[in-house]
Amino acid sequence: KRVExxxxxxxxxxxxxxxxxxxxxxxxxxxxxxxSCAYHIxxxxxxxxxxxxxxxxxxxxxxxxxxxxxxxxxxxxxxSYYLKLGREGRIKxxxxxxxxxxxxxxxxxxxxxxxxxTTDQINTIIEKTIQVINQHRLK
Numbered sequence: 386k387r388v389e390x391x392x393x394x395x396x397x398x399x400x401x402x403x404x405x406x407x408x409x410x411x412x413x414x415x416x417x418x419x420x421s422c423a424y425h426i427x428x429x430x431x432x433x434x435x436x437x438x439x440x441x442x443x444x445x446x447x448x449x450x451x452x453x454x455x456x457x458x459x460x461x462x463x464x465s466y467y468l469k470l471g472r473e474g475r476i477k478x479x480x481x482x483x484x485x486x487x488x489x490x491x492x493x494x495x496x497x498x499x500x501x502x503t504t505d506q507i508n509t510i511i512e513k514t515i516q517v518i519n520q521h522r523l524k
Contacts, residue, residue: 396422412519413429
């Protein structure tokens with residue numbers, strides 16, 4: 386009964402994020418296919434070539450600032466189960482197997498996005514995300 390309302394709210398929050406982050410496309414940008422998106426997650430891709438640190442530093446600092454970030458998703462062949470199978474020679478699974486997927490994985494952070502986010506929470510997420518990433522912008 387609530388799914389349509391939740392999807393609409395998620396799309397609304399994503400649009401707010403999109404607007405707020407539009408002027409920072411040189412250091413990060415949303416990573417989404419906007420065609421009929423339900424926004425179960427909101428992923429940003431860091432432009433590491435324009436930053437003085439890696440994704441893990443940004444992730445840690447956002448967490449320290451109270452932002453419940455996450456990373457979605459690790460390439461499946463890098464999960465320990467598949468790496469173990471790869472080491473045993475049962476399947477082909479090894480770091481470096483899909484360099485583009487690994488590069489993207491090392492650049493992405495998932496921001497909070499759920500229907501009950503308040504305006505204050507959304508504004509805090511935006512403010513802290515911009516603040517943390519912007520302080521690592523290469524001069």
